[in-house]
Amino acid sequence: MQACHVKPKGSSKKVFILIQLIGGNDGLHTLVPLTNYSKLTEARPNIYLPENKILSLRGTSDTGLHPALAGIKDMYDHGLAGFIQGVGYEHPNFSHFRSSDIWLTGSESSNVLYTGWMARYLETKFKNYPDGFPNAKQPDPPAIKIGDTGTFLFQGKAMDMSIVINPTLPFGASGASANGEKEACFGDEEVMTIREILLQTDKYASVVKKALDTPFASSKLYPKAGENTLADQLKVVSKLMHGGLNTSVYVVDLKGFDTHVEQVTSSDKTKGVHAGLLAKLSQAITCFWDDVVHMGREGDVAGMTFSEFGRRIVSTSGLGTDHGSSQPILYFGANIDNQLIGKNPTIPDKVTVDDNLAMQYDFKSVYASVLQQWFRAPEDAVKTVLQGDFKTLPIFES
Template structure:
């Protein structure tokens, strides 16, 4: 039987938008004092059902409503099943947008002299760095971060990136948001994808009496791409933190009994759902508390709002914030003053805001419920440019903070040679998908089998958080070396395996492209030597990334 497909269907369009096809007719509906919807008839060959509308709504930019809620504000009570039933734990993500210069944030003191050669005008004098460990100095703007580290509330993960690093802002941010490999593309975020696969009926019948709160909240104008599902986004965007109202739909107009009326009716119902969440958020904000003074910066005030919403009883599980400006091609520092400039200002904003937030959570007796994490789409090149700045690089550090974090440093300092190429970035140690997966496992108790399907089959757990009573670290860093270095034809990789487990080794160029992978197989406890023929490699600098279990070490090697 052949189904007749109508030759016209409704497309939604705002007064400032444009239809992608010639339109035959326009109908106007005014159902709110601040919003007017135009429905166009265009010659397309498919009908628009609820699923299709939601797909289109994720592409079209509907206007920001009074109070700042976007239309794609759907909750996920189903997240309770994702995060171990009645768990009340919260994750706060801070996007350091633009590509943070990790070498200027956590300075490797064991490579300080070589960094001075590579970026002489950017380096803070060693005696002005804040001590963190014997081999790491903090930028002097990071007093708050140092306090958290000294209090055992900070975990630093060194060298986070992904194989075959892409140095485009848009593409790399997309990879981080979707949680895929560099050669893969996805239209869904890593959290949204999981929820779509597990609960294909979503978002119908939400909110309801059992699940009243939004799954995620984004502080800003855009909903979070990490929460984008196939049919809808699971997050709500808050623009104005002082006015948490929703869109007033008033009395619904009489709707025509045709395709227009059905779709417009669905849109009005969507607004009503959004308003239901707006009411819950506004109530939590009104009864929530804050007990410390926050800096007068946008990030700090947004974190203050997050603390108030959590203390006010909102059951939202994920909050996403963004601090932009880290694309420091120029004026990263001021001429003649490495302690001042764009980057110093951004680091101070971040550090002071996070410290105030953590102190507030402690005062509210909430710090064991909340875990924070920073991320950035890439790091910067090792060498500075001619504009007192740095260009797009490879790996960057991530910070995980909170009252239940496993404190300390995961990974080793970047290896900086006396002479580096103009394209060389910090080498990858840990795949960012491992960090994501470890947060899901440690904090939300997601099963590892689901993490493999959600993020990457080669996921390795990193002990980031979950032990609120104190953390006892395991064995030290992985023992590995490569010789001779420099080499001409043959190189030997020597690895000591603390226990019987798989050893994985990969060769990368300075741009983060994977060139060779050693056979991955189980190895017994003890010392192992893996040969590498370098006859096919041109002269230059390379990185060997070695992994045994969840221990990782990256070695800088030179082909003569």
């Protein structure tokens, strides 16, 4: 991994990658608070990581990484990654569905929004979308979701502002008819909506297919197709970037983080479901970054992870953890402020199964930082998009 002592200059073609860790990632098993290690072993006697296996981070002895995150450690040590401790929201909801919606729409816990926070920002750049799009000035899709489903993140006032690309299927026009008529039957509104989405995707099919078909020697670090779904998705993102697509926001995902049981194996706590997922996350990001460097796009690309929630402090009897509150967020790129933002979470002396990690930063402060520092969105526009004034964090280099 090449160190980035001199930050590369970015262009106007900035790209941001959002990596959704679906299921609720265990932050205490990802970014380990070594200052609270003894309390951690008491709260999690059946799943805690052996201290001598935890990866150290440059510049600190207080916090370490799960041993499966060797690639991320390397990126951190070379100035290419950082972490934000204790990200969440007031009055956390522990439903996968509701908490996912809160993170994707940027709502408060107590209110429901029907548009994604990123869609609301994109609507300031693609005014009156989808009317008049694509056009000569903006021929590429505003956003792309890689995977097998769409995301609430890109749901705009009129319609979804993204197209979906499934890495396991060939990409092409859907063949949806523009002449379909609304029928007076159950589900007719939904059918019309789906048709409109397919038609909008078809409008972008030629430019997307051209980008995908542009020859590109992807990094040799990638595993075989199908071995790491996140790596497969990020490989598509790098191909689209190299192929000339100017889409600015991508969402990819990694499923399986709902680790109530078998988070670790009984014989080796560095192994198990969670270790396998973190290994895939680390591998996928490092492979993708190798592509970015090969393209010479280091100054243009950044990304971050998020999950619908973290996990509880106390482990379950089934070698796992239950739904919790706040979580650490990983961010990466060449033009970031490489640091650990926040402090190690507090673990009570007499911890119970109901105890959660305290929130240090509202997740909308992270979003505000992305919009203002990365996309250079005006402060007033950010307040409108996020429906409030949120203090930014030092995530990106000014």
